[in-house]
Amino acid sequence: MTESFGPLSPALVLIVAGLLLPLVRGWLRNALFLAAPVAALALVWLLPLGPGLVVDWLGLGLVPLAPDQLARIFGTAFGIAALAGALYGQSQENVAEKAAALIYAGAAQGIAFAGDLASLFVFWEVMAIGSTVVIWSNGDTRAGLRYALIHVLGGILLFAGIAAEVSASGSVALQAVRADSLGRWLMLAGILVNAGAPPLSAWVADAYPKASWSGTVFLSAFTTKAAVLVLIRLFPGEPALLWFGLAMAVYGMVYALLEDDIRRLLSYSIVGQVGFMLVAVGLGSELALAAAALHAFAHILYKALLMMAAGAILKATGETRLSALGGLAAAMPLVTAAMLVGAFSLAAVPLTAGFVSKSAIMAALAADHAGLFWFALTAVSAGSFLYVGLRLPWFALFRPAGKAPEPRDPAWSMKAAMALLCGAILAIGCFPSVLVPLVPEISGVAILTPDHVLFQLQLLVAASCIFVMVLPLLRPRAGSTLDVDWLWRELPRKVLPAWARFTRPGRAALAVLEDPVRARLSAFSRRFAAELVNAANWRTGQIAFWATTLIAAYVLIAAL
Amino acid sequence: MERSRRLALMALLVVLALLVVADFFVEDHGSFWIDGTPGFAAWFGLVGAALAVVLAQGWGLLLRRTEERADD
Numbered sequence: 001m002t003e004s005f006g007p008l009s010p011a012l013v014l015i016v017a018g019l020l021l022p023l024v025r026g027w028l029r030n031a032l033f034l035a036a037p038v039a040a041l042a043l044v045w046l047l048p049l050g051p052g053l054v055v056d057w058l059g060l061g062l063v064p065l066a067p068d069q070l071a072r073i074f075g076t077a078f079g080i081a082a083l084a085g086a087l088y089g090q091s092q093e094n095v096a097e098k099a100a101a102l103i104y105a106g107a108a109q110g111i112a113f114a115g116d117l118a119s120l121f122v123f124w125e126v127m128a129i130g131s132t133v134v135i136w137s138n139g140d141t142r143a144g145l146r147y148a149l150i151h152v153l154g155g156i157l158l159f160a161g162i163a164a165e166v167s168a169s170g171s172v173a174l175q176a177v178r179a180d181s182l183g184r185w186l187m188l189a190g191i192l193v194n195a196g197a198p199p200l201s202a203w204v205a206d207a208y209p210k211a212s213w214s215g216t217v218f219l220s221a222f223t224t225k226a227a228v229l230v231l232i233r234l235f236p237g238e239p240a241l242l243w244f245g246l247a248m249a250v251y252g253m254v255y256a257l258l259e260d261d262i263r264r265l266l267s268y269s270i271v272g273q274v275g276f277m278l279v280a281v282g283l284g285s286e287l288a289l290a291a292a293a294l295h296a297f298a299h300i301l302y303k304a305l306l307m308m309a310a311g312a313i314l315k316a317t318g319e320t321r322l323s324a325l326g327g328l329a330a331a332m333p334l335v336t337a338a339m340l341v342g343a344f345s346l347a348a349v350p351l352t353a354g355f356v357s358k359s360a361i362m363a364a365l366a367a368d369h370a371g372l373f374w375f376a377l378t379a380v381s382a383g384s385f386l387y388v389g390l391r392l393p394w395f396a397l398f399r400p401a402g403k404a405p406e407p408r409d410p411a412w413s414m415k416a417a418m419a420l421l422c423g424a425i426l427a428i429g430c431f432p433s434v435l436v437p438l439v440p441e442i443s444g445v446a447i448l449t450p451d452h453v454l455f456q457l458q459l460l461v462a463a464s465c466i467f468v469m470v471l472p473l474l475r476p477r478a479g480s481t482l483d484v485d486w487l488w489r490e491l492p493r494k495v496l497p498a499w500a501r502f503t504r505p506g507r508a509a510l511a512v513l514e515d516p517v518r519a520r521l522s523a524f525s526r527r528f529a530a531e532l533v534n535a536a537n538w539r540t541g542q543i544a545f546w547a548t549t550l551i552a553a554y555v556l557i558a559a560l
Numbered sequence: 561m562e563r564s565r566r567l568a569l570m571a572l573l574v575v576l577a578l579l580v581v582a583d584f585f586v587e588d589h590g591s592f593w594i595d596g597t598p599g600f601a602a603w604f605g606l607v608g609a610a611l612a613v614v615l616a617q618g619w620g621l622l623l624r625r626t627e628e629r630a631d632d
Contacts, residue, residue, distance in 0.1 A: 142631055250615075257616035258624055366591030374592065375604075382605045383612030450586045454579060455601040461576045462605025468569045470613050480632075482623040489631055 007047055009065045009113060010040035010075060011123065014082065014106030018130075021099040033098050034086045040109060041079030044072060052115045060172050066115025073293045073438055074112040074229045077300040078105060080424065081221035088308050088417035089214035097137040097211075101218045104130030108222040112229060116172040117162045120230065124194075125155055131223055140210040146489070147207035150200060154193030161187025176236050188235055195227035195278065196271040197244045201251055202485035204271050209263035209320070213311035216263055220303045224270055225296045228277045232292055237284020245282055246373060248275030249380045255483075256387040260476040262310045262320045262396060266303065269346065269388060273299050276377060280361045283368055290441035291360035297435075298345065298353040298428070305421040306342035306388075308414065309335050313396065316408040322392070322476035326401030335410065336397050338418040343392060345425050347385035349460060350453045353428035356435065356442075359452065363445045382463040389460070390467040391474050576602055 017036030024032060052066030067075075082105035092098060107130055110123030128151040136144035164183025166172055179188045196204045208219045235241060252272020259265040273295070280292035312335045313328065314320045329336045345354035358381065365374040409415075428435060432447045446452050467474065561569075580599040590596015595604075 253612060254616045254619050257612065258620045369592075371592050374595075378595075378604065379608030379611060382608035383616075386609055386612060446589065449589075451583075451588045454583055454586055455588075455595075458576065458579045458583065458599070458601035459605035459608075461572055461579060462602050463609040465569060465572045465576060466606060466609035466613060468565055468572060470610075471565060473613060473617060477624070477626070478628075479624055479626040480629050481620065482625065489629060493630065 007053065007065050007067075008043060009110070010043040010047075010079065011106045011110030011113060013040050013043060014102050014109060015126070018099045018102030018104075018106060021102060022095050029095070029098075030090050033102065034083075034090070036102055037079060037082035037086050037105065040106070041076070041083055044075035044079050044109070047113075052113075057118075060118055061116070062119055062172065063115025064110070064119040065113050067113060069438075070229065070232060070293060071112045073297055074225070075109055076438065077225070077297040078108045078112060078222060080421075081105070081218070081300050081304050082108075084304055084308075084417045084421050085214070085217045085221065087420065088217055088311070088414050090413035091411045092212065092214040094137050094212065097134055097215050100130050100133035100137060101215065104134060104218055104222060106130075108226050111226045114174070116174060117166065118172045120174065121155075121159060121162055124158060124226075127223060127226065128152075128155060131219060134215045134218055135207055135211050138210060138212040138215060143207055143210040146485075147203060150193065150203045153200075154190050156190070157186050157193065158190025161185070161190055174233050177234060179235065179238055179240060188238070188240070191227050191230050191234070192244060194223055195231065195274055196224050196248065197278070198247050198251060199484045201248065201271050202483035205255065205259075205264045205267040205483075206485060208267040208270075209261060213315045216311060217304050217307045220266070220270060220307045221300045224274045225277075225300055228274060228281065228292060228296050231278065231281045232289050236281060236289050238282055241278045241282030242370075242373060243282075245275045245278030245280075246376055248272060248278060249377060251275070253380050253383040253387065255481055257383070257391070257474065258481050260321050260323050260478055262313065262322060262325075262392065263307065265322075265387065265392060266306050266310060269384070270299075270303060272380070272384065273303070273346065276358070276361055279373055279377065280364055283364055283370060283373075285364055285368055287360070287367060287441050287445070288364035290439045291357065291364045291445075294360050294435065294439050294442060295357035297438075298357040298425075301421055301425050301428075302342045302345035302352070302354055305338055305418060305425065306346070308418050308421070309339035309342060312338075312410045312414055312418070315414075316406075316410065321478065322395040323478050325396045326399045327397070328401075329397040331406070331408075332397075332410075334415055334418065336393075338422055339397065340393060341422045341425055343388045345429070347389040347460065348381060348456060349385075349389070350448065350456055351426065351429040353425045355429055355456065356432040356447055359447045360442045360445050378459070382459050385460050385463045386467055386474070390464060391476075394467075395476055 014036050017032055021029060021032055047065070047067040049067050049069065049072070052063045055062045055064065082102070085101065085105075089098065089101070104127060107123045107127035111120060111127065114120040114123055128148070132144055132148045132151070135147055161183050164181070165187060168181070168183060177184055179185050193200050204224070208216050211219055231241065248271050252268050252270070252275060255268040256265045256272065259268055277292045277295050277299075280288045280295065310320060312332065313325070316332065317325065319325055341352065345352035348355045348358040362374060362377070365377070436443050580602050583598040588596040588598065590600075594600060
């Protein structure tokens with residue numbers, strides 16, 4: 001098909017389906033919602049690898065569809081996430097969320113397959129719009145607005161960086177660079193905003209839990225991982241990423257250990273896991289970049305699964321706070337299994353996908369003798385098991401609760417989606433070699449070898465000992481942890497009243513002057529409006545004079 | 561410490577000890593010498609997890625509040 005009609009972009013399929021979705025009704029809408037991701041995933045694999053078609057637009061050689069190996073890895077992960085998310089969200093009634101989710105997924109595919117900076121930027125912005133609508137459609141406009149503003153800032157930084165890069169190099173080609181000029185730093189900063197890097201990490205945990213039970217599944221998959229992909233393409237081996245990544249890994253772990261709300265905890269852990277990927281990108285070796293891509297792949301699967309389990313709990317109980325939950329395991333066995341598989345994969349328990357990808361990252365760190373990062377990330381791995389593999393399941397599912405919740409079975413589509421992702425995670429974990437065709441660089445990594453498995457089991461059991469020892473300390477408490485976003489969410493509320501009190505005398509003095517000034521201004525504008533109304537009667541010479549003056553001013557400014 | 565927690569801790573420590581013993585019988589491929597020594601992951605996991613708890617508790621003491629965000 002692709003030969004006879006020319007290459008068809010998976011991005012286009014999803015975006016067009018998203019735009020059409022509100023126009024169709026009933027079973028057809030749900031069918032389209034599911035069929036579009038299936039078609040996109042098929043296209044990811046049908047497109048032959050190659051440089052892609054160059055489209056000339058305003059003198060820029062655009063390559064909107066450049067299928068390479070990296071595009072295929074991320075395209076597959078984005079495709080599976082969109083497919084599983086669409087299956088999970090079949091019973092979601094909100095058509096705005098469903099349409100936006102498809103457009104959002106399409107934009108992520110567009111970023112994966114973009115072969116130039118301009119196409120990349122277009123899809124980057126479509127992604128920001130799609131994700132904002134997914135959040136907005138659940139009704140929290142303030143959180144949606146905060147999310148949109150952060151992404152507008154990221155978009156402006158990226159645009160300024162791309163503009164500087166294009167004017168310096170004269171081409172829109174995607175090429176690996178170092179952050180060695182202001183323009184490139186701007187570009188890096190714009191991408192890091194989307195990756196959830198400090199100091200602007202707080203938006204992830206602020207925005208994602210505000211979406212609906214099904215919307216968060218989509219949100220967890222695309223934005224941050226698309227940023228990782230673009231970092232692999234543009235900034236492989238950039239040393240600053242090592243430190244950004246380590247800071248994110250520690251930040252994600254600390255905030256997740258303190259958090260009470262399941263979906264916010266999982267959002268903090270997105271930042272932590274993307275930190276692992278950034279360290280690998282910063283390392284820059286062939287194995288490290290492949291490991292970063294593979295970890296993104298695994299993370300998309302297990303984080304979507306965890307968000308599905310959290311969404312199922314929210315839908316069944318109307319609650320996601322650990323402090324208010326407990327004892328759900330008996331009532332929701334499938335959700336319990338899904339949460340455990342997802343959590344164990346995040347904590348890199350052997351026989352899960354997370355173990356494969358984390359092993360690849362650690363092997364890359366060891367091969368480059370990056371001792372500091374190796375030991376630090378190993379310790380963070382032990383901490384990660386504490387919050388996701390022990391604290392989350394214990395307090396939400398297993399601890400004896402005061403009153404057992406009503407057993408409410410999730411819809412068949414939700415169960416099917418969770419089963420699909422569980423199967424994928426365990427299959428990759430049990431047979432890591434299935435990934436070798438996709439990521440050939442990992443073929444030499446020791447994964448299911450006895451010493452490596454034993455190493456990981458010791459680490460996890462040791463963390464479990466600490467968990468049981470300090471259990472009362474880790475008890476979830478309602479509340480919030482302060483973050484950098486305090487600067488724009490709370491500081492203005494405190495400062496503005498004080499500022500108003502401080503400036504009151506000055507404003508009173510100004511008010512005395514205000515009335516005469518306002519009177520003159522309105523008289524002037526009345527006169528000016530009257531003159532404009534009579535503009536038809538202006539003399540030709542007068543018009544020519546003013547036109548010449550304007551052109552002269554314009555030419556002068558242009559010449560400067 | 562209540563009885564069930566103490567039992568769980570004992571069981572986990574026994575499992576950990578068995579894993580460390582097993583570690584003496586496999587060939588370790590350490591990358592930085594010390595990580596290849598038998599039982600390294602056991603003590604490093606204990607220290608790492610304990611540090612994570614200390615770090616989180618300290619951060620929580622400084623910045624954790626009992627009320628939700630005003631605009632949430």
